[in-house]
Amino acid sequence: MAFTAEQESLVVNSWNVLKNNSADHGLKFFLKIFSAAPEATPLFSYLRDTSVPLEQNPKLKTHANLVFVMIAESAVQLRKAGKVTVGESNLKHLGVVHLKLGIQDAHFAVAKSALLETIKEGVGEQWSAALSDAWGVAYDQLVAAIKAEMK
Structure with missing residues (x-):
């Protein structure tokens, strides 16, 4: 699916709102993933056998x-x-890691939902169906690129 000029504008404008607090938004994104799919937590070696709260x-x-x-x-x-x-070497690495961990379509779907919810909370009144669609298309294209490297 092509990424339109309107979708690009929506993503760029919303990213300008989000980027100053990217660390907080990133953490919220992962906490949403772990809330929806607690079984994903042990996929991260540094989260195993630790008493530190996520x-x-x-x-x-x-x-x-x-x-x-x-x-x-x-x-x-x-x-x-x-x-x-994403750089070609980084993309290959992402594919290898996701393949090794056994990441499936359902995992990518949980992450997409968590991402969209995080963006929705982060941009507040700027949120719209069109913005959701734009981020969804962008995420789907990133996932397709990762999956292509998972072979």
């Missing part, structure tokens, strides 16, 4: 921010580049 785990905070920013920046650049802009 919301205080420094490694989770760092990882969550990295992932949230990667998704957003990929989405922001999607139309300009015509494809997901």
Whole structure:
């Protein structure tokens, strides 16, 4: 599915609202994933055998921010580049890691729902069905690129 100029504008404008608190939004995104799918928590080695609460785990905070920013920046650049802009070596790494962990379509669906809910909360009144669709298309294209590397 093509990423339109309107979708690009919606994503860019909403990312401008979100990016100053990307670490907080990233953590909320992952906490939503773990709330919806608690079985995902042990997929992260640094979350196993620790008594540190998820919301205080420094490694989770760092990882969550990295992932949230990667998704957003990929989405922001999607139309300009015509494809997901994660570096080729990073994309291959993402594919290998997701394959090794046994990530399935259902996992990507949970993450998409968590992402959209996080963005909705973060942008407040700017949220709309069109904005949801724009982020959804961008996320789906990133997932397709990751899945292509999972072979």
